[in-house]
Amino acid sequence: MSSVINNGRWPAILLGIIQIFIGIGAVPAGIAMIVDPSGNKLGMSLEMLTNSPFSDFLIPGIFLLVVNGIGSLFGGIVSFLRYRFAGEIASGLGFFLIMWIVAQVWWLGVHWLHFLYITLGIVELILGLMLRNQLKEDILCEKRNRAEPLTK
DSSP, rough: OOOEEEEEEEEHHHHHHHHHHHHHHHHHHHHHHOOTTOOOOGGGGGGGTTTOOSSHHHHHHIIIIIIIIIIIHHHHHHHTTTOOOOHHHHHHHHHHHHHHHHHHHHHHHOOOHHHHHHHHHHHHHHHHHHHHHHHHHHHHHHHHHHOOOOOO
């Protein structure tokens, strides 16, 4: 464990765990909203959407499945692999999650899960920026090491 912390891989690992957690929750909820746009399968009613621009849960379900579900699962994989653009992907996903929760609070009111997911979005955004900087530094170090001639 200390080798993970010492070699600077902890932001990518923590980020991957958070993204997989978000994705695992969002995929089945998004599918349920698409299959049953009335929201009944999830214990929701269309009356919840009175103050929103949506008449049913189809569009929110598609967004939830694609961005917060599949997008977060993909983001988790690239974070674990420390893919070159994993930080940018994570920052974007974190930003979208924050906006998703802000929109929900605006249209639907506050639920305790909003506090959890807005916190996860903020942490994802911050860790994404940290990972972005870390990966850029790794690339610069690699380029410097290749450019330096071997001396005997």
